[in-house]
Amino acid sequence: MSASVPLEPAHVVAVIGAATSGSEIARILAERRATVIVFEQNPRPYGKIEDGLPRWHVKQRRDEYEEINKRLEHPNIHYVPLTRMGRDIDFAELRDAWGLSAVVLTNGAWRDRPFPVEGADNYVDRGLVYQNPLIYWFNHYPEATYDGPRYELRPGTTVVGGGLASIDVVKVLQIEMTLQALKRRGIEEDMLKLEREGLAPVLKTHGLEYANLDVAPCRLFYRRRVLDMPLSDIAPDAPAKRAEAMRQARAKILDKAQRKFLFEFQELSVPTGLVVEGDRMVGVMMSRTEAADGKVRTIPDSAKPVRAPMTISSIGSIPEPIPGIPQRGEVYQYVDAAVGLLMEGRTGIYAAGNVLTGKGNIKDSLVSGTEIGIHVAERYLGLSGDGSGVPFTDAKREEAHLEGLRMAASINAREPVGGAQVAEIMKRVRERQQAVGYAGDYRGWIKKVTPPDLQ
Numbered sequence: 001m002s003a004s005v006p007l008e009p010a011h012v013v014a015v016i017g018a019a020t021s022g023s024e025i026a027r028i029l030a031e032r033r034a035t036v037i038v039f040e041q042n043p044r045p046y047g048k049i050e051d052g053l054p055r056w057h058v059k060q061r062r063d064e065y066e067e068i069n070k071r072l073e074h075p076n077i078h079y080v081p082l083t084r085m086g087r088d089i090d091f092a093e094l095r096d097a098w099g100l101s102a103v104v105l106t107n108g109a110w111r112d113r114p115f116p117v118e119g120a121d122n123y124v125d126r127g128l129v130y131q132n133p134l135i136y137w138f139n140h141y142p143e144a145t146y147d148g149p150r151y152e153l154r155p156g157t158t159v160v161g162g163g164l165a166s167i168d169v170v171k172v173l174q175i176e177m178t179l180q181a182l183k184r185r186g187i188e189e190d191m192l193k194l195e196r197e198g199l200a201p202v203l204k205t206h207g208l209e210y211a212n213l214d215v216a217p218c219r220l221f222y223r224r225r226v227l228d229m230p231l232s233d234i235a236p237d238a239p240a241k242r243a244e245a246m247r248q249a250r251a252k253i254l255d256k257a258q259r260k261f262l263f264e265f266q267e268l269s270v271p272t273g274l275v276v277e278g279d280r281m282v283g284v285m286m287s288r289t290e291a292a293d294g295k296v297r298t299i300p301d302s303a304k305p306v307r308a309p310m311t312i313s314s315i316g317s318i319p320e321p322i323p324g325i326p327q328r329g330e331v332y333q334y335v336d337a338a339v340g341l342l343m344e345g346r347t348g349i350y351a352a353g354n355v356l357t358g359k360g361n362i363k364d365s366l367v368s369g370t371e372i373g374i375h376v377a378e379r380y381l382g383l384s385g386d387g388s389g390v391p392f393t394d395a396k397r398e399e400a401h402l403e404g405l406r407m408a409a410s411i412n413a414r415e416p417v418g419g420a421q422v423a424e425i426m427k428r429v430r431e432r433q434q435a436v437g438y439a440g441d442y443r444g445w446i447k448k449v450t451p452p453d454l455q
């Protein structure tokens with residue numbers, strides 16, 4: 001627990017963001033006897049598992065919460081909740097004044113990529129809604145104590161996107177609109193049942209059809225062909241036949257989702273203008289595109305108005321800029337992206353998980369956490385495992401672990417932080433923990449800050 005702080009020399013690493021990748025890195029370092037401080041902006045450490053992965057993934061979310069808890073309760077890990085880097089802690093100060101061995105950024109990708117029409121952001125929440133806050137609302141609004149922004153979903157909404165998350169957005173819309181339509185008829189239905197079985201079969205049990213609900217379906221627009229939708233990964237070295245089969249699989253995934261959730265889809269379309277009335281955005285000008293050789297070209301003079309009471313932008317999430325971290329375009333600039341190295345120096349700065357991979361999935365964040373965690377622990381700090389860690393459950397992570405052990409055999413360890421400096425660092429940590437009311441009992445804290453009706 002946080003009380004048993006060694007004042008012996010130790011490697012001390014700060015991890016920014018406590019979720020899938022952050023908790024994995026913290027565990028790897030802690031098992032190798034580093035002192036790990038995990039800063040998390042929220043009270044709970046679950047990141048996009050809680051606020052992104054839609055709440056119909058009931059069991060998966062609970063299982064992932066517990067995996068994160070198990071990793072973070074290691075006695076060498078000092079959890080510091082309600083602490084946002086860039087607001088409560090200054091990055092330059094953390095890097096230059098704390099005297100840490102390393103900082104690892106596992107802060108995910110929380111900024112929605114800007115809607116690609118100039119001036120659109122003037123209409124946020126006045127016709128334009130971004131995916132991240134919308135899904136946050138969907139995951140949390142049933143909680144009795146929820147006091148965040150609320151969204152009133154409307155029939156005939158436009159969704160601009162194309163990836164898996166945008167399919168989740170149209171599912172949210174179609175399910176919620178159907179629940180509302182049923183409620184207006186005095187029927188209470190179950191969100192989970194609609195998600196599991198699809199709209200038509202559930203409506204049928206009430207003697208209804210979607211067409212009679214008087215709810216215009218939402219429409220998903222994608223700028224490339226359906227076959228290009230990133231709904232399944234195609235390895236860059238996949239043989240042509242296999243790549244084609246995977247592309248056809250994408251069309252099948254979309255078709256299945258459409259049949260189940262009854263939304264409309266339009267490929268080869270890109271927003272190029274806004275339709276504005278008064279102080280509201282009431283639609284977009286949608287242009288046609290041509291896709292060839294992996295490139296998309298907007299066809300001139302093809303724009304037509306697509307009116308909608310709400311337009312949802314679901315075109316990807318990017319890392320939030322942090323003052324002091326060099327940026328290249330939408331992403332951070334790396335010295336060596338293969339090992340997540342952002343900045344060299346006395347305190348090395350690394351990144352892992354979604355912020356590094358750009359891939360929005362749990363497995364990739366976990367594998368990245370394992371790889372970068374082992375690299376930082378064994379190659380950068382010279383800490384080897386004692387074999388007592390949690391066994392890896394999949395081959396890719398086991399492979400990363402073995403690679404780390406091979407690296408460890410050939411490294412020069414960095415000097416640990418001196419005992420007096422460790423005490424200084426821990427004093428700062430304790431002060432911050434006290435300021436946010438965290439007394440050092442991880443499980444006790446989680447119990448205190450978890451609403452009883454969190455899903």
Ligand SMILES: Cc1cc2nc3c(=O)[nH]c(=O)nc-3n(C[C@H](O)[C@H](O)[C@H](O)COP(=O)(O)OP(=O)(O)OC[C@H]3O[C@@H](n4cnc5c(N)ncnc54)[C@H](O)[C@@H]3O)c2cc1C
Nearest residue numbers: 017019020021041047048052085107108353354360361362
């Ligand atoms: C709608 C949607 C559906 C999805 N569906 C799936 C799915 O079906 N399957 C799947 O595998 N994946 C899915 N994902 C993606 C998956 O949930 C994420 O990619 C993965 O959980 C990211 O893990 P991470 O640890 O890299 O980042 P995150 O979970 O984003 O963790 C980052 C952490 O850092 C914290 N943080 C951020 N900034 C700061 C700061 N400045 N200071 C301190 N703390 C900070 C955050 O609060 C968070 O706890 C989905 C995502 C979305 C949005």
